[in-house]
Amino acid sequence: MKIDDFLHLNSPEGKWIVAGLGTLFLLFLIARRRRLARQAQADAVEEDDMVVVFPQGVAGQLAIEPWMIAPDVSAVFAALTKDGKEARFVGGCVRDALMKRPIGDIDIATQEPPERVVMLLKDAGIQAVPTGIEHGTVTAVLNGKTFEITTLRCDVSTDGRRATVAFTDDWREDAARRDFTFNTLSATPDGSVYDYFNGMQDLAHRLIRFVGRVDERIAEDRLRMLRYFRFMATLGMRIAERYEFQMVVNNAEHLAELSAERIRDELLKIVGSSNQHDAVRIMFEQGIFAVILPEVADTVWFKRLSWLDSSAIKIGDIGPDPIRRLAALIETDGAGAEAVARRLKLSRAQIRRLTRLKAPAWQAAPETSEAELRGMLSELGAEEVIDLALLEWSHRLIITPRLLKSETEAWQKLLTQAAAWEPIDLPIKGGDIVALGIPPGPRVSELLRAVEAWWRAGGCTADRDACLTDLSARIINNTGNNAPERGQ
Ligand code: ATP
Numbered sequence: 001m002k003i004d005d006f007l008h009l010n011s012p013e014g015k016w017i018v019a020g021l022g023t024l025f026l027l028f029l030i031a032r033r034r035r036l037a038r039q040a041q042a043d044a045v046e047e048d049d050m051v052v053v054f055p056q057g058v059a060g061q062l063a064i065e066p067w068m069i070a071p072d073v074s075a076v077f078a079a080l081t082k083d084g085k086e087a088r089f090v091g092g093c094v095r096d097a098l099m100k101r102p103i104g105d106i107d108i109a110t111q112e113p114p115e116r117v118v119m120l121l122k123d124a125g126i127q128a129v130p131t132g133i134e135h136g137t138v139t140a141v142l143n144g145k146t147f148e149i150t151t152l153r154c155d156v157s158t159d160g161r162r163a164t165v166a167f168t169d170d171w172r173e174d175a176a177r178r179d180f181t182f183n184t185l186s187a188t189p190d191g192s193v194y195d196y197f198n199g200m201q202d203l204a205h206r207l208i209r210f211v212g213r214v215d216e217r218i219a220e221d222r223l224r225m226l227r228y229f230r231f232m233a234t235l236g237m238r239i240a241e242r243y244e245f246q247m248v249v250n251n252a253e254h255l256a257e258l259s260a261e262r263i264r265d266e267l268l269k270i271v272g273s274s275n276q277h278d279a280v281r282i283m284f285e286q287g288i289f290a291v292i293l294p295e296v297a298d299t300v301w302f303k304r305l306s307w308l309d310s311s312a313i314k315i316g317d318i319g320p321d322p323i324r325r326l327a328a329l330i331e332t333d334g335a336g337a338e339a340v341a342r343r344l345k346l347s348r349a350q351i352r353r354l355t356r357l358k359a360p361a362w363q364a365a366p367e368t369s370e371a372e373l374r375g376m377l378s379e380l381g382a383e384e385v386i387d388l389a390l391l392e393w394s395h396r397l398i399i400t401p402r403l404l405k406s407e408t409e410a411w412q413k414l415l416t417q418a419a420a421w422e423p424i425d426l427p428i429k430g431g432d433i434v435a436l437g438i439p440p441g442p443r444v445s446e447l448l449r450a451v452e453a454w455w456r457a458g459g460c461t462a463d464r465d466a467c468l469t470d471l472s473a474r475i476i477n478n479t480g481n482n483a484p485e486r487g488q
Pocket residue numbers: 090091092093104105107177178179180183184221223224227
C-alpha cells in the first residue's frame with residue numbers, strides 16, 4: 001500500500017489535511033521570525049544600556065608626554081592637590097594624546113569646588129579668571145598659557161542650551177555628563193588613565209558613541225549633534241550605532257535653537273578639518289546644513305578645494321583655511337556672504353574676507369602675467385590672491401578633475417610667487433607731489449592714487465625716477481584719475 005493511499009492524500013479530505021498542515025507550518029515560520037526579530041531588538045537595547053563599569057582603578061597607561069609634566073602644568077596640579085584632593089587631565093587632551101595626535105587645549109578637572117580653586121591658584125601665585133564659575137570653570141593663566149579647570153559636576157537640569165549643575169567629588173558622575181565615551185577619559189600627570197564608559201575601546205576602534213541614551217543627551221544639549229559630526233570630520237570617528245546617527249539626523253531641526261557663536265565654533269572646526277569620511281557631504285545630504293547654513297547647495301567645490309589645500313600642494317605655508325573653504329561651500333554673492341558672516345557672528349576681519357571672496361576683485365587665471373600678478377599682490381595682498389587663486393583652481397577641478405599639466409604648473413607657479421610675496425611701497429610719497437607745487441589737499445591723494453595704479457599695472461617695477469616722471473606728466477597734462485595703461 002502506498003503512503004498516499006494510507007493517508008488518503010488523493011481523497012478530497014486528504015488534500016485539505018495537506019493544505020492545513022502547510023498553513024500551520026507557514027504560520028509557525030512567521031511567528032518564529034517575529035520572535036527572533038524581537039529578541040534581536042531587545043539584545044540591541046540591552047547592549048546600548050550595558051555599560052562596562054571598570055573598577056575605580058586605573059584602566060590604562062598613557063606614555064608621558066612633555067606637556068603633562070611641563071613646569072606650568074605641574075604648578076597648577078600642585079596648587080589644586082595641595083589639600084589632598086585629586087586633579088586630572090580630562091577631555092580632548094587625554095583623547096588626543098591616546099590617539100598620538102597633537103593636543104589642543106589642556107582641560108583639567110578637580111574635586112575642589114570653584115571658589116576653592118580660585119583661592120588655591122591665587123595662593124600659589126597663579127592668576128585665576130572665573131570664566132564660567134557658575135558651571136564650575138576657572139581659567140588659570142600662567143606665563144601666557146591658559147588652563148581650563150572645571151570642578152567635577154553633574155548636570156541637574158538642562159534646556160538644550162544651558163545646564164544647571166551640581167558639584168560632586170565623584171569622577172564617574174563627572175564622566176557621565178560628558179558627550180561621547182572617548183571624551184570621558186581622564187588621566188593623572190603620571191599617565192594613569194581612568195575610563196568609566198569603555199572610552200578606550202571605542203577610541204581604539206575609532207567609534208563615536210554617546211554616553212547614556214542618545215535621545216536624552218541630544219535633548220539636554222543640541223550642540224552634541226554638531227560635535228558628533230565634528231569628531232567624524234576631525235578624528236575620523238565612525239558611527240558606533242546606526243540608531244544614534246539616525247537620532248542625530250532626525251533632530252537636526254533643533255540645531256536652530258543654538259546660539260550663533262556655538263554653531264560658528266563647531267562649524268569652523270568642521271569646515272577647516274581633514275573632513276574624514278567626507279563628513280561635510282554627509283552633513284549636507286542628511287539636511288544638517290539646511291538648518292545651520294542653508295546657503296550650502298553642493299559640497300563638490302569644497303571637496304576639491306580641501307584636496308588642493310591639504311594634499312595636493314605644498315607651497316609656502318598654504319594650508320587648510322576655514323574661511324576660504326566656507327567660501328567654496330556657500331553658493332551666494334558678496335552681499336549674501338556678508339549676511340552669512342554676520343549671522344554666524346564671525347570676526348570683522350573674517351566678515352570682510354568672506355565677503356570679498358564671494359565678490360572677487362580679481363579674476364584669477366593660470367595665464368596671469370607676472371606683471372599683473374605683482375600688481376594684484378600689491379593691491380589685494382598675498383592672502384586674498386592666494387584665496388582667489390585656490391578657489392578658481394579648485395572650481396576648474398569640478399568640471400575637469402585632471403587639468404592639463406601646463407595649467408597645473410601655471411597655478412603652482414602663481415601660488416609660489418604669491419606665497420613668497422613681500423609687500424613693496426610705492427617709491428614716491430605725498431610729499432613729492434607737494435614739492436612739485438601741488439598744495440596739500442584732495443588733488444595730492446588723487447595724483448598719488450593715479451601714479452600708484454600706473455605703477456601696479458606695470459608690475460610694481462618702476463623705480464622712483466620713473467614714478468616722478470609719470471607724476472610730472474600727469475601734473476603737466478592735468479590728469480590724475482586716468483586709467484593706467486598696462487605696461488607703461
Ligand atoms: P577640543 O578642545 O580638541 O576642541 P574637546 O573634546 O576637548 O575638543 P572642549 O570643548 O574643550 O572639547 O570640551 C572639553 C570636554 O568637555 C570634552 O572632551 C567633553 O568631555 C566635555 N564637553 C564639551 N562639550 C560638551 C557638550 N556639549 N556636552 C557634553 N560634554 C561636553
